Amino acid sequence: MTDLAISTRGLRKTYRTRRGKRVVAVQGLDLDVPVGGVHGFLGPNGSGKTTSIRMLLGLIRADAGAMALFGRPVPEHLPEVVSRVGAIVESPKFFPAFTGRKNLELLADAIGAPRGRVGEVLDETSLGERGKDRFKTYSLGMKQRLAIAATLLKEPDLLIFDEPTNGLDPAGIREIRETMRALGEQGRTVLVSSHILAEVEQVADTVSIIGHGRLLASGPVAEVIGGTGKSTVKLAIGNQEAATAVLTQGGLTVRAEGNYLFVDGAEDPADITRRLAQRELYVAELIPVRADLESVFLELTADEGLAADETTTGGKL
Numbered sequence: 665m666t667d668l669a670i671s672t673r674g675l676r677k678t679y680r681t682r683r684g685k686r687v688v689a690v691q692g693l694d695l696d697v698p699v700g701g702v703h704g705f706l707g708p709n710g711s712g713k714t715t716s717i718r719m720l721l722g723l724i725r726a727d728a729g730a731m732a733l734f735g736r737p738v739p740e741h742l743p744e745v746v747s748r749v750g751a752i753v754e755s756p757k758f759f760p761a762f763t764g765r766k767n768l769e770l771l772a773d774a775i776g777a778p779r780g781r782v783g784e785v786l787d788e789t790s791l792g793e794r795g796k797d798r799f800k801t802y803s804l805g806m807k808q809r810l811a812i813a814a815t816l817l818k819e820p821d822l823l824i825f826d827e828p829t830n831g832l833d834p835a836g837i838r839e840i841r842e843t844m845r846a847l848g849e850q851g852r853t854v855l856v857s858s859h860i861l862a863e864v865e866q867v868a869d870t871v872s873i874i875g876h877g878r879l880l881a882s883g884p885v886a887e888v889i890g891g892t893g894k895s896t897v898k899l900a901i902g903n904q905e906a907a908t909a910v911l912t913q914g915g916l917t918v919r920a921e922g923n924y925l926f927v928d929g930a931e932d933p934a935d936i937t938r939r940l941a942q943r944e945l946y947v948a949e950l951i952p953v954r955a956d957l958e959s960v961f962l963e964l965t966a967d968e969g970l971a972a973d974e975t976t977t978g979g980k981l
């Protein structure tokens with residue numbers, strides 16, 4: 665387990681609401697995050713991402729299951745590994761009237777980090793010269809990057825960001841994305857939770873997709889995208905009607921869009937051309953359409969709904 669920055673097995677958490685209802689937020693989560701690079705922790709709203717992160721950081725107790733950070737079981741051994749972990753789970757508090765630099769200097773003093781680190785972390789988060797400006801003049805994106813800079817003061821090996829781009833404009837999102845990518849390239853491990861997939865797809869090396877507090881898929885982005893075993897092929901053909909009939913008979917799903925047919929479900933594009941050629945229908949153009957993380961995510965979480973189960977049954981976990 666030591667080559668994993670994060671590992672959980674059978675992690676569970678049920679909340680009890682004031683009205684006595686039980687909300688199963690995380691139900692048997694097995695999560696593995698390799699050391700080094702950016703790992704996207706993906707799931708629809710309410711799928712248990714924040715709850716899982718809070719358990720890992722020792723902010724709330726798990727009901728059952730095992731967790732480890734860098735191979736050390738937590739929360740039991742959290743004091744040993746906590747210095748290797750930086751996290752932004754909620755917006756940190758900075759002094760509005762102080763400059764970004766001053767805020768970081770105060771924080772560095774408080775946690776015993778050298779003040780020399782402040783200039784470095786401002787550069788690492790592309791705040792550089794803007795460190796001289798007051799915090800209250802910062803855009804949301806800059807405030808968020810200052811929060812990341814603060815977590816970098818103690819040079820953590822693992823950074824955990826819960827929905828770091830929430831509320832940011834496209835420019836702010838791009839800046840955070842570039843910062844995360846740079847951190848991953850330095851060999852740090854970055855866990856970033858999100859329900860915005862396009863964003864994570866561009867920056868993550870590996871991903872885990874969860875739904876209802878359970879792991880649905882995990883691995884390198886390319887493998888997770890390819891792993892659904894389905895591909896779409898776009899083809900141009902003279903007789904669309906006849907081609908649709910042949911392919912549909914063969915169990916494929918076909919839809920027409922303008923001059924093209926989009927065919928789903930073929931194991932191999934060559935299979936499509938062969939079937940059509942057997943009926944003397946010849947393809948003018950055939951383009952495999954790359955699956956993206958978004959479509960894989962939607963496919964995997966199709967049955968998950970938008971919120972976790974709410975149940976009034978009092979069964980023991």
Ligand SMILES: Nc1ncnc2c1ncn2[C@@H]1O[C@H](COP(=O)(O)OP(=O)(O)OP(=O)(O)O)[C@@H](O)[C@H]1O
Pocket residue numbers: 679680681687688689707708709710711712713714715716859971972973
């Ligand atoms: N303190 C709490 N008390 C009761 N229920 C809670 C509490 N915190 C979270 N929940 C519920 O637990 C489930 C999982 O929530 P969680 O915040 O972990 O999901 P999430 O994937 O982080 O979602 P989001 O993307 O919306 O932040 C949801 O149904 C949520 O309403």
